[in-house]
Amino acid sequence: MTDRRSHTTRINRVIDHIDAHLAEPLGLNALATVAHFSPWHFHRVFQAFTGETLADRVRRRRLEVAANRPLASPRTSTLRIALEVGIGSAEAFTRAFKAHFGVTPSAWRRGAARTWIERQREQLSKIHQADRKANQAAMNGFLEDSELWPRRRFQGKRGTAMDVTIRTLPETRVAYMRHVGPYGSSSITRLWQLFAAWCDARGLMKPRRMMFGISHDSPDLTAPEQCRYDACVQVDPSFVAEDEAGVQIISGGRYACASFTGPPSEINGAWMRFYCEWLPDSRYQADDRSSLEVYDTDFSIDPDTGAFTCALCIPIRPL
DNA sequence: CATACAACCCGCCAAA
DNA sequence: GTTTTGGCGGGTTGTA
Numbered sequence: 001m002t003d004r005r006s007h008t009t010r011i012n013r014v015i016d017h018i019d020a021h022l023a024e025p026l027g028l029n030a031l032a033t034v035a036h037f038s039p040w041h042f043h044r045v046f047q048a049f050t051g052e053t054l055a056d057r058v059r060r061r062r063l064e065v066a067a068n069r070p071l072a073s074p075r076t077s078t079l080r081i082a083l084e085v086g087i088g089s090a091e092a093f094t095r096a097f098k099a100h101f102g103v104t105p106s107a108w109r110r111g112a113a114r115t116w117i118e119r120q121r122e123q124l125s126k127i128h129q130a131d132r133k134a135n136q137a138a139m140n141g142f143l144e145d146s147e148l149w150p151r152r153r154f155q156g157k158r159g160t161a162m163d164v165t166i167r168t169l170p171e172t173r174v175a176y177m178r179h180v181g182p183y184g185s186s187s188i189t190r191l192w193q194l195f196a197a198w199c200d201a202r203g204l205m206k207p208r209r210m211m212f213g214i215s216h217d218s219p220d221l222t223a224p225e226q227c228r229y230d231a232c233v234q235v236d237p238s239f240v241a242e243d244e245a246g247v248q249i250i251s252g253g254r255y256a257c258a259s260f261t262g263p264p265s266e267i268n269g270a271w272m273r274f275y276c277e278w279l280p281d282s283r284y285q286a287d288d289r290s291s292l293e294v295y296d297t298d299f300s301i302d303p304d305t306g307a308f309t310c311a312l313c314i315p316i317r318p319l
Numbered sequence: 320c321a322t323a324c325a326a327c328c329c330g331c332c333a334a335a
Numbered sequence: 336g337t338t339t340t341g342g343c344g345g346g347t348t349g350t351a
Contacts, residue, residue: 092329094339106338
């Protein structure tokens, strides 16, 4: 139990390291070094913690990133894509890809991706359906329990046309607690509740700080149970990671930002509209950095509806 | 926490 | 020319 928590930071560091160094060799020995475990012990701990083997994890991430790429730039060869994500040959790529997604990379490009994505979205909406009550309950619990957030009533202004601005966000050091599971579910509300208490105990709530929600995975490609979400608070360089929470750097750079106002149950729909309606018609494409929810220092919650305002930010580069 | 061993997978050559 | 499949040796991985 406490064992599990003391390992959380080290395992998460490895997981983040994998994503940040996909193109490089990621063998057991190298990653065990990152985690400060002996290779043998590390293998066991990692598997117990994540449910998948280290090599499986590395391969899965490489394939997911690769699968995302040809959608944006169909011109680059599959070999090049394979090399960019750290798979050493076209043959290995084809085989691994087919084993994971059920189709060859070229078939994926010619439309198979669509059906995969639709299946993912169906799956997720079923999860949301089943989770509706729990989500409501979590929100109520959150509102009753927490005096940490300022209250403010929002007038009934529903989101109509989303206005999007391109912003350059600074690199930001944050402390975070991670949840792995379907996006938009009640667990994430509970994560924030937990995280707010954790922050408050360390004086990170009283003078308000920038806070962030990070979505590391694309819910269209990654299985719902494997999607990572981090609740984050900005911290000074002197702040060190503690058991339950790690420290990471949010990449700066260009983001497309849309304002969202509403209860947590609606944020997933807003993300979908942003990605499906705005992004394809824009002059930008998403890059490999993670999507962010940005909660400004004037953050507040409507005590009746649970509505709040935040910015949804997609990392972008020009087409 | 270590060793030892079998299975698996990557990387390479060839070819459809 | 690019992508996929098959076969194969050898290194890595997973587990007893």
